[in-house]
Amino acid sequence: MAESAVAFLLKQLSTFLLTRSTHLGGGLEREMQFIRDELASMRAFLRDAELKEDDVFELKEWVGQVREVAYDTQDVLDEFIMRFARNRPDGFYGRVHNFYSSIKNIRAHNRISSKIESLKCRVKDISERHNRYRSDYGFSERGSYSADVEDVIYHFRGNALLIDEAELVGIEEPKRELISQILDESSNLKVVSVVGMGGMGKTTLVKRVYEDASVKRQFQLHAWLTISQTFHMKPVLKDLIQQLYHEMKEPVPQQVESMDGDKLKAFVKDFLKARRYIIVLDDLWKLESWEAIRYVFLETNCSSRIMVTTRITETASGCCTKSNDYVHKMQFLSGEESWTLFCSKTFADDCCPPHLEDVSRGILHKCKGLPLAIASIGGVLASKDKSKVDEWEMILQSLGGELEGIGKLERVKKILLLSYNDLPWFLKSSLLYMSIFPEDWNISVRFLIQRWIAEGFILQRKGMTMVEVANGYLNELINRSLIQVAELNSDGSIKYCNIHDILREIILTKAREQNLVMLATSGDFTKLPENIKRIAVHEFIENHHEYKLFKHLRSLSIFGYRNPLNESSLSKLLSGRPKLLNVLNLRGAKLKSIPKEVFKLFHLKFLNLRDTGIEIISQSIGNLQNLEYLNLVNTHVMELPIGILKLRKLRELLVYHKGDYSTNFAVRGFKAPRGIGRLLSLEVLDTIDADNDETVREIGKLIQLREFSITKLRREDGKELCSSLGKLTNLCKLFVDSIKEDEILDLQYPISPTPRALQVLRLSGRLEKVPQWLSSLQGLTLVNLRGCGLREDPLESLQDLPNLVEIIFNKAYEGEELCFKAGGFQKLKKLDLARLQQLKWVRVEMDALPCLRCLFIGDCKQMNELPWGIQNLNNLQRLAFYNMGNELVTKLEDKGSKEYQKVAKVAEIRIANWRDGKWDEHIM
Template sequence: MAESAVAFLLKQLSTFLLTQSTRLGGGLQREMQFIRDELGSMRAFLRDAELKEDDVSELKEWVGQVREVAYDTQDVIDEFIMRFACNRSDGFYGRVHNFYCSIKNIRAHNRISSKIESIKCRVKDISERHNRYRSDYSFSERGSYSADVEDVVSQFRRNALLIDEAELVGIEKPKRGLISQILDGSSNLKVVSVVGMVGMGKTTLVKRVYEDVNVKRHFQLHAWLTISQTFHMKVVLKDLIRRQLFKEINEAVPQEVESMDGDKLRAFVQDFLQQKKYSYVIVLDDLWKLESWEAIKYAFPETNCSSRIMLTTRISDTASGCCTKSNDYVHKMQFLSDEESWTLFCSKTFADNCCPPHLEDVSRGILHKCKGLPLAIASIGGVLASKDKSKVDEWEMILHSLGGELEGIGKLERVKKILLLSYNDLPWFLKSCLLYMSIYPEDWDVSVRFLLQTWIAEGFMLQRKGMTMVEVANGYLNELINRSLIQVAELDHDGSIIYCNIHGILRDIILTKAREQNLVMLVTNGDYTRLPENIRRIAIHEFIENHHEYNRFKHLRSLLIFGYRNPLNESSLSKLLSGHPKLLNVLNLQGAKLKSIPKEVFKLFHLKYLNLQDTGVEIISQSIGNLQNLEYLNLVNTHVMELPIGILKLKKLRELLVFHKGDYSKNFAVRGFKAPREIGRLLSLEVLDSIDADNDETVREIGKLAQLRELSITKLRREDGKELCSSLGKLTNLRKLFVYSIKEDEILDRQHSMSPTPQALQMLRLSGRLEKVPQWLSSLQGLTVIELCGSGLRENPLESLQDLPNLVKIIFNKAYEGEQLCFKAGGFQKLKRLELQRLEQLKWVRVEKDALPCLQYLIMADCKQVNELPWGIQNLNKLQSLGLYNMGNELVMKLQDKGSEEYQKIVKIPEIVIANWIDGQWDEHFL
């Protein structure tokens, strides 16, 4: 983490020296250059030093000093920028203001010069120790921490291979599936990858398959190779030759093998396997990098003998990268179910496999922390097995201090080291992103949209040419998911991630790491007095009002509040900000009981992220213009109806969210905001949601926002259609478009051409009457989601949509007034979700053969004239869920008769829901 702090600082210093050289003056500039150069020379040393710091107290102290001096330097830079950002003004009062600013700037310059001189002295001292430690501690070999971890992992793998069959839980089904893949009769070489988070039992599962009697009998040669993070092809191939292949055929190993290099060893293995023409099964356990596979795979020839390569990895891209042929197979490990977890826990904890009744509640609480991770369950069970079963308080102590137990010795310490192996392998810019996940409460499903914006505001992103910061952040998230460090909690139907989370045990580990690194501190009891003086980020779980001074917040960069035990009002927020955290970048106040924004907020010059969603804020003052660095402003579900002209000063604003949710059973439940004139001056805007189309000028201004990727516009009138189409034709980066008419019977005039049509458009929602389907709709080749609400179309909309190659979701809500819908053969090849709602004239639906081949979810609601299931529904082989809401009684009665012809059409669908709206809620039952 010190490496991350230094790397981010070096990036900031380079920009700072380039842009502020005239204000710095020669002396300060030279001192800042010295700090940059010295820290730059230490950076390469830091990564190895951080690996060893847990074992060498001197190194730990030194790494901490480097980190803190990097943080303090960043503070000085930001203070300098803030102090010297005083704008020049004209007129008499302007000259007085400028004179006042110049006096303040002289004082600030002297104070900042003193701070920089102090930092320079500290850097000199740190640099001297750096030179000494570089010679005292050899970094030519792997650090002692890494070597220790390798020993722990090796022992863990040996233990996994020795587990008795009777101890295994939840392994039979995946074992049978893998054996069927191995013995599928294919004569070609086949690769089977098993991928999942560390500790999920990949090695154990593959070993059971490898040792299965049917598998053993099927292959003539068998080999098990442990690859690990420190892959050396020469070592691995010699092990394969000496201790496995030649041992299997009872022959002596040729002497020349000892002197062979990697390429010759690879050719030797290949020739051996080709000449013998034996069928073989070879396991590559713990493969970290695709490069390792690329280096070794040519040793395994295609012999047409039904040979198999099995591999385990914690990295998804490695698993899929090894399985490139059509017959290859990737198996994704699943966490244990609650029942399986309980069985494993009891077998590891209690001699008779039975939990005493007085320990069941606390045991299930401990088990909940493990979230189905076999490594954690087995390790914690082993610790508890030695505890006194009569002392419930000891068990409850472990429940409430499980994160601390991971810092101890023995089995739980080994769990920590094994999981940290994945953390230590991360590049420096991903470490901060992962540690930042510790801000969220336990079991919290994290909104990906908000997570990415906070990462950006924190400065964790490295700019990449041709990519927006959101795209870079999304790439970081995908890489952490790829490495099995973050889990996907909910996917949208187009494959985008809506929510993610982190395993509870890993959260405890990174929470400790984040606290050690002074990255994040949690406040869970309202006591701020125990926080360190130089705290950088605070996450408050359940805000409690207290009367302590907040003067230790001066270095604060982020303040995030999740939940409120006491209401956070204007007065308590002012007190919270009374410590003058003038360097604050992120302020999350979602759900606070605010009616207005305290003036202290508008003094936060460096603020980039301000989240006021679900607060009671009614008015945004002109002072919003003081937040010159604001990039993200969230006013969703507040009472704000209009934004002041001061908003136009926010030249860096990228996302502006000011919509109000209502009852989504109605089309026109979304309300936007009245924008100031010349909203088109906010040229950095990428997301604008939702703006009222008050007049032609507002609609015309939208066309100036060339960076827009998401746009929601409300209160659109028929006469605005031509101007809107003209503006949309200029928004070539647009990905999502939501349009709402001013009232339900107002016609959306969408027939005007858009030139050029926004071909990047992926999601489209049109809410309002349409005279006919817009002609340009069929040209949107990238469209994945379309929603037509209240369209009242008389012509069949399917003909315009059926050939769109990427469409995965359709919602028709009161959109069609015809009696029939026919999905023609070959149409909608990728559609996964179809919702037909409030189609009051609809009588029947037909699905021709080879239409909707990928459909997984079909929902029909308030289509009461439909008395039969869609014709051809039995041919939708991938349909997972059928939902029928407020449908006609005749259809419902047919389906309730399980002997009826209608029921037989859907008997193979896994989930069938029939529901009616009764007394303000859905009364659901499942067939």
């Protein structure tokens, strides 16, 4: 993390010196350049130093000093910007203001000068120790991994290979699957990759496959190579040659020892070309390592096999590029398997005493099916007194502390930290930051990405938006098995993610050590250091303590409230003037107004007031010149002041209220001030009221919009809206709601150019017919038509869209029949038909809907039979009927009927009716 802090600072310093040097003056500019150059010279050393800091106290102290001086330098830069970069009033009042400010600025300049001089002295002292430690501890500048770390991991990996198969749980099914892949009839060289998070048992599983008798006898030669993070070709090839000759009981040719890399490759290639072999590449981290070694394995007809274990999804798939190759993704143990493994490791007779079952299951819950964690914690508990429940309760409450100890749980930490240590510096902060979220929290990807951006973790890249770069960070952390996907959107994008509880405990400790994030228990801030950067509160309690002056605070997030956080509490919390605050997350607080202290936070970029009681936004909102994200969803705010137009950096503006979804008009937007088109940085605008022609016309100026929602649209606004939409070439999501149920959405006007990036479209309101431009939206993945009352079958306009994966028709069609024509809807996976009151028949012709997985039909009471052709939907997995007519339901419930036989192969069939204020639902 020190490396990350320094790297971010160096980028900021370079930009600062280019743009602000004239305000600094020559002397201060030289001081800042000195600080930049000294820190840059230390950066290469930091990566190695951080790997060894847990074992060497002097290094730990030094790394901490580097990190803190980087943090403090960033604080000084931000203080300078706040003091000298504010927008000043124009005209006479501006001149008066500047006159009175000049005296304050002189004092501020002198104070900042003194701080910079102090920073320079600290950096010089740190630099001297850097030069001494580099020679004392034998570091190179290459940032290589320490031998100590390698030795520890080889030791743990060796332990994994020695486990008795009788001790293993949940291994039989994946073992059978891998053996079947190894022993299939393919005569070509085949690669089988096994991928998963550290500690999931990849090595153990592959070892069992490799040593199985049915596998052993099928191959002439066998070799097991541990690759690890520090891959070097020559030692690996020499190890391979030694194993192969040892198996043949022949001495290794003497010339091998003197061969260079190319000759070794040629030697191995020639040796293997006519033999049938199985070779394991265990713990492969980088695809480059595979690319370097793969050419020694010839494509022959000998049915040879390569097995790879890796934590990196991209590496696993990169090794398996041929059609007969296979990637096996490791799964966490089920609840039953976890309990079996836990009991076998913890209790001598494999049986948990009744008085320990609750606490044992609580501990097991934190392991979330991770075999290494279960086995290690079981080993710790095996030595505990079984009669003292309080000792076991202590383990449950202090698992994070146990991971910091010496012994079996320390090994879990070291194994999982390998993945963290392998991250590039710009991803380390992003991962550690996830420790702010409570345990078992499903993290909204949209929310996470905006926070990363506001915290400054995302680096600008040419030709990409910050959101696109942040999505790349997220995908890379998932690729490295550090983040799990919890839920997908219909288009395959990630909606929610989470992090394994054991890994969360580890990064929480790491984040606290690095002064990146700290948790304030129930809102007790008194025990936190005053230099803390980020505070997360889980379940706030008003404790009436005096709040400290957190002058260095960058982020404050509250997740849940036992007592309400009101205006008085928030004012006290911010009374210490955390003037460098970037992020303020107060979702769910019981606020009616925003305290004036909030509007003094010049550096604030992220303000979340969702689900609060806020009623009015004052003109002072314009003081937050750096605000990029403002969330007022489900508040009482109905109108924004003209002061909002000063927020020229605002990228996301969310102001809507969700109402009763029994109507089509469940979303209430906000009334925008005149001139909303001045917010040229807006990428997301959700939801604006179309209360006049000017508002709709102004939307066309917001050319950066990616997501846009508008409500209260009148028929006469249609032409102007289509004109504005033609200018929004980056638009990905579009939601349009009419002003009332019987109001026509007149969207037949051409949109030029058509928004090619559009992926999601929702139209709520009456349509005389489907807009002509809709059929040209080649990138569209989801169409949602609500209350449209169409009389013509809308499917003809949609059937050829190549990327459409989800359709929702809610009171959208008044005809009696819908027909999915042959060859149409080739990628559609989900179809939802609701409240189509006149619908009697649905036809699915041959070769239509080949990918459909989910079909939901509700409140279509004229339908008395299943869709014609439904038996041909071979990929249908879920079928649900809600509030349907009795005739259809009766046919379905009779498992001997022809209707039921059409869908008997569907894995899940649900039937539900709304009775007595709740759903009466059953699964067939």
